[in-house]
């Protein structure tokens with residue numbers, strides 16, 4: 001049974017979309033990663049120059065544009081994972097577990113600081129040790 005059936009259906013549909021156009025030759029992991037970042041840029045462009053308040057109160061037309069860019073980001077992210085044989089669901093679960101270790105609520109509640117900001121420096125280098133949490 002698929003771990004994330006809807007996503008896997010999109011990945012399969014995208015594989016067919018690409019194959020029908022003979023675009024697989026262009027879809028190397030490097031190119032898919034670059035396309036993903038390009039689409040993230042297009043998503044950011046939707047918010048460029050807006051105030052924080054304006055960004056939280058988008059018009060229906062703006063929301064539809066944002067939805068299109070979110071879809072583009074998701075398509076390339078799913079395609080990259082598919083191309084590399086990475087199952088996104090389990091990868092997300094593993095990373096969330098790591099994040100929970102890095103950011104224990106009793107240490108970080110109410111703070112937006114990166115985990116390295118509250119770790120003790122290591123004795124040998126004086127730098128924070130990301131593995132020490």
Ligand SMILES: [Mg+2]
Pocket residue numbers: 039042068069072
């Ligand atoms: Mg786009």
